[in-house]
Amino acid sequence: MTKKTKDKELSFEEGLEKLEAIVEEMESGELNLDNLVKRYEAGSKLLVHCDKKISEAEAKIEILRNQDAENPEFENFDPDE
Template identity: 50%
Template sequence: MKNDKKAKEPENLPFEKALERLETIIDKMESGNLQLDEMVKYFEEGTALSSLCEKKLKELEKKIEVLVKDGHEGKWKEFKSDDKKSNDEDSDIGSNRAKDSLL
């Protein structure tokens, strides 16, 4: 069990806190004042935080797509993440098709 409060599970962090922590980690790593074992520890934590931020952004983007496709009524529909989707489907988020649906 870890005693470091900052080592708590990243999935429990709100997006803003995760991003703030990630920026702090980047600053520390770029400073060049870390020992190798510290650098590896921060790299591992940063990787987990980066994945969390990316996941949360994708989920929010899909919620926005659902909102827009719902006839602009302003009702939020809960999007349930389907981890079984192919990467091709996820890449459609940034495609022209997805952008056109927002217009």
């Protein structure tokens, strides 16, 4: 399995975790210019991946919201449960 295939299978949380690690690595000041550019490129790809995952989730929520509007069912919500 290639790295590109693995990145496509990452969850939002996994992608965000990798992105945060890249940012920390870049901010450390220990990377030479070539590696800094490579990490920037990898981070940019992860950012696009995470943005896509968020967009997919928003689209699913909108579909569910529209379905609920047609057949509303209300339940008491207790955030402590």
